[in-house]
Amino acid sequence: MFQYLTDISTVETACNEIAELFDAHAEWFCIVNDGNSQALFRQEIEISCAQGPLTLSCWTESGTRFWRIHAWSWNGAILMFQVSRRMGAERTQIELIPRASATVIAATIRAARQVRCDRIAQMASSIIPGSRIERSALSPGIRRAQPGRFARILLRQRHQRIAVTGSVITSHAGEVDPFLSSALLWFFRSAYRIHAPQIEQLWLVVEEPQVKVLLQRLVLFREQLKTTISVYSLDQQWTTLTPHPCPERLAVLKRSMPRFPPVPETLPSRLATEIIAQAPASIDVVHSRYGETLRYLGLPFARVGRVAANENLWFGVDGSRRRLLDQSNFDELALLLDELHDHRSATAADRHHALYRAASEAWLESILRRDITRLDPGLLIAPLHAQFRTSRVGRPGVRPIDLLALRQDGRLVVIELKVFEDREHVLQGADYWLRVETHRRRSHISKARLFGDLKIRDESPLVYLVTPTLRVHPAFETLARCIAQDIEIYRFDINEDWRSGVRVMRRLRVN
Numbered sequence: 001m002f003q004y005l006t007d008i009s010t011v012e013t014a015c016n017e018i019a020e021l022f023d024a025h026a027e028w029f030c031i032v033n034d035g036n037s038q039a040l041f042r043q044e045i046e047i048s049c050a051q052g053p054l055t056l057s058c059w060t061e062s063g064t065r066f067w068r069i070h071a072w073s074w075n076g077a078i079l080m081f082q083v084s085r086r087m088g089a090e091r092t093q094i095e096l097i098p099r100a101s102a103t104v105i106a107a108t109i110r111a112a113r114q115v116r117c118d119r120i121a122q123m124a125s126s127i128i129p130g131s132r133i134e135r136s137a138l139s140p141g142i143r144r145a146q147p148g149r150f151a152r153i154l155l156r157q158r159h160q161r162i163a164v165t166g167s168v169i170t171s172h173a174g175e176v177d178p179f180l181s182s183a184l185l186w187f188f189r190s191a192y193r194i195h196a197p198q199i200e201q202l203w204l205v206v207e208e209p210q211v212k213v214l215l216q217r218l219v220l221f222r223e224q225l226k227t228t229i230s231v232y233s234l235d236q237q238w239t240t241l242t243p244h245p246c247p248e249r250l251a252v253l254k255r256s257m258p259r260f261p262p263v264p265e266t267l268p269s270r271l272a273t274e275i276i277a278q279a280p281a282s283i284d285v286v287h288s289r290y291g292e293t294l295r296y297l298g299l300p301f302a303r304v305g306r307v308a309a310n311e312n313l314w315f316g317v318d319g320s321r322r323r324l325l326d327q328s329n330f331d332e333l334a335l336l337l338d339e340l341h342d343h344r345s346a347t348a349a350d351r352h353h354a355l356y357r358a359a360s361e362a363w364l365e366s367i368l369r370r371d372i373t374r375l376d377p378g379l380l381i382a383p384l385h386a387q388f389r390t391s392r393v394g395r396p397g398v399r400p401i402d403l404l405a406l407r408q409d410g411r412l413v414v415i416e417l418k419v420f421e422d423r424e425h426v427l428q429g430a431d432y433w434l435r436v437e438t439h440r441r442r443s444h445i446s447k448a449r450l451f452g453d454l455k456i457r458d459e460s461p462l463v464y465l466v467t468p469t470l471r472v473h474p475a476f477e478t479l480a481r482c483i484a485q486d487i488e489i490y491r492f493d494i495n496e497d498w499r500s501g502v503r504v505m506r507r508l509r510v511n
Helices: 008-024 102-127 173-193 208-218 249-253 270-276 330-343 360-370 425-441 476-480
Strands: 027-032 037-041 045-048 055-060 063-074 079-085 090-099 132-140 147-156 161-167 199-207 229-234 241-244 283-288 291-296 299-307 310-315 385-388 401-406 412-417 462-468 489-494 504-509
Touching: 008 045, 008 063, 037 055, 102 132, 102 147, 102 161, 102 199, 102 241, 147 173, 161 173, 173 199, 173 208, 173 425, 173 476, 199 208, 208 229, 208 425, 249 425, 270 283, 270 291, 270 299, 270 310, 283 360, 299 330, 310 330, 360 385, 360 401, 360 412, 401 425, 412 425, 425 462, 425 476, 425 489, 476 489
Parallel strands: 161 199, 199 229, 412 462, 462 489
Antiparallel strands: 027 037, 027 090, 045 055, 055 063, 063 079, 079 090, 132 147, 147 161, 229 241, 283 291, 291 299, 299 310, 385 401, 401 412, 489 504
16 A cells, blocks of 8 residues: 655655665666666665655666655565656656565575475384484585475484485476486485495385386396385375385386387478488488478478478578578578588587587487498498387477487397486486387387388397597496396497597497
């Protein structure tokens, strides 16, 4: 409710109270009824009553503005003024909203997450009578002074400690790998550092949508580690922890899975053929059910679609700015190809250009698609499936495989590429192994004739993890040792200047 300034006493009282509000907040967001809005620092706002009426002055893009205040209100969140200027000819309303500092916001988030962390600790300690909470804290944030996303809890018993971790924010199935890798690294590090009694168990607390995906990851671990880990799910009210036993890997491999969708026609369309002919060494085509995507060294720049018997082509690097090709913009497409030729090249002068830096993994994939034997001479050059999906599009936590290949001896090979450090590289490769092995056991790959008439060997696939030598994550070896030994995973370290040609510097078995 507005307080109107009717006499000297109300003006002085309002001036003092508003000045205290300004001093209490370092930043304000100013909104004027005429549509202008801007952020203001405390020193850019001034309140004064020296000349009689209460005056508000603030800095704007047009310079300093002075307003006479007729009424004001403060509801704890918004400071509002009814003001006028130019001798009353211009009247409006101004709203000033205090902006909380990043430190205050981080502290508020940390407090809310700590409450959830303590709640998980209480529920976990109630499962085992006689246990007590020794530690209940948050994991480190991505940046300094930021609150973490995971609870880090230690339960103490007489002869052992139990490590408990869970997400304190709402998560989905696609975030299982970051959570699992973070939990394992914390568990190993804590077990190594802590004094007796030792940490002998790891409890993973997740929400219901993540349980199935998490259990599928655990079946890939070595037996000794699996017996250490227990999985619990949280109900929606955060009141109950429900245990979930880890299934046997054979049971997961026997689960029902839909067959692969039909492989689309591999012959490029007329428009795609004409575009590819302008740079055949750099442009490739990715087929899908609804059309074709043209890529220049892995970067999508055009899309061909069919409507009845007509072919249409849209071009542009930015999907939101793609234009339909017609007689009036052939020159624009030619200009785009020239820019790609200049900037998306191993010999490009400007290596900070957006076209050079974009879609780096796809660039590496396009190089290997043209000659996969650069990675392993035993691989067949064709057929070779890129961005291969083992399930229907839209399923949570399911990503396409970078490359699915076949060796000359008939053994399937799953290839996962990374050009930057990625902590979940090993877990992602093991997940792909499980999905491909499930389809292989059910003969889906043979029946879909993904590799034509070539015979597929009755043996589990190999996993090739490819990354530049200096881009291997420090936690790679620790996480790789978690995977069962019968899953053959190899790491391929390639040269740092892979854009000019892929060379394998080292190959080793990681588990």
